[in-house]
Amino acid sequence: MDVYRDLVLHYLPYILQGVTVTIRLTFFSLLLSIVLGLVGAIARTSRSRILRGLATAYVEIIRGTPALLQLFIIYFGLANYQVRLSGMTAAIIALGVLGGAYLSETFRAGIEAVDRGQVEAAKSLGMRGPVIMRRIVLPQAVLIILPPFGNFVIGLIKDTSLALTISVPELMYRSYDVSSQTFRSMEVFTIAGLIYLAICYPLSRGVKYLERFRPPQ
């Protein structure tokens, strides 16, 4: 237990600074994911074949390649073409582009899951497209999307650990750093694991709680 006490005393502040980096990384890549996801979902449900084709290609390319490879292409690959991004920026772009592809599928499914009769009823009352989307379809789609969206956010938090590979000083990077200085790998990574858990578990419970607000059909 002394090992843990010493680690906590000497290295915890350093590791915890990584948490703020992890959270910043999650927040900005989540924003980018939501924007790209909405654009992707609208493109996939659009009448234009070109837009649908582009959106489908985007989703399939991202889904068919490893996240780590996407990160390396943006960080190392682009550097060959004089696009030198900071590790943080590269990680936000890579995770945002990855997340956008997944969320576009989730958003599309949510919008399509709203019963067609809802749109018909709204139309018959004289509502127009944007009002129907905003007042009738989206509020119902959000409730349908909530559980997969919550899972996505939790997955994203864990995926930010990939940024370790391009030296972004987030939680995983700092834990690795401490473990190589102290050679207490098991203890250090256990602590890091508990920190990840402390962030993700409340989120997971929060999503469960929000699900209860789904109105009975």
Added chain:
Amino acid sequence: MIETVGLAKRFGTLEVLHGVDLRVDENEKVAVIGPSGSGKSTLLRCLNWLEVPDGGRVVIDGEEITPASDLARVRVKLGMVFQHFNLFPHLTALGNVIEAPIQVLRMPRREAEAWGRELLRQVGLADKADVHPGRLSGGQKQRVAIARALAMRPKALLLDEVTSALDPELVGEVLSVLRRLAREGMTMLIVTHEMGFAREVADRVVFMDEGRVVEVGRSEQIFTQPRSPRLQKFLRAVIERVVMDEALGDEGSPASREPGAPRTSPDHSKR
């Protein structure tokens, strides 16, 4: 008020409507009856362009509907009530009623709420204003749906088999609301399987089969002196079902509960 000329609709290769002519005058109540799949609902849905017709004309309140028409504005004139209610599940009963007045008519919320509560009172649901549709019975849902349609002060109501999804014991409460609306002079186009109700409320009855209007007449004439063999056969089948239900002690068949008290109605044969 509502007129169609040669209305046609196809779904893929399936021709659902083959040139339907229909006319509903102001304050008139017209029932559309016929076997399942005869195109009754499609006809109704073509009137407010929920289905875009493939041919023919639709004229609502003197205005022909074309692809260039402002559909949202035309649709306000035609309140629609659906078989499966299509209430907005994320809104309360009152929320369902006032959503369109607020969003479309730009009615101030306070005024809309007072109006909505008054409509809910008229359909006997004053105490359910704050309840979500999921907690209402089928009959209550359909009454909210009627209040929602009325909230836009439509010039006519399109009723699409509004009692078909209801448990038999809940049909009566919905029909009594509609009966009152009919008495108050609302123009109504009623697609229904409730023969007793059609006979009682409708001025005229349109019998459709296989996408065509087979026979049109005053309600009394259609039910007592059907001319076409197809209508005769259809009515016999309906009566047999009613008799069967009664023999089985089933009070569910609304036709048996609604002895078609014939109603004096203005003569429309002169048109």
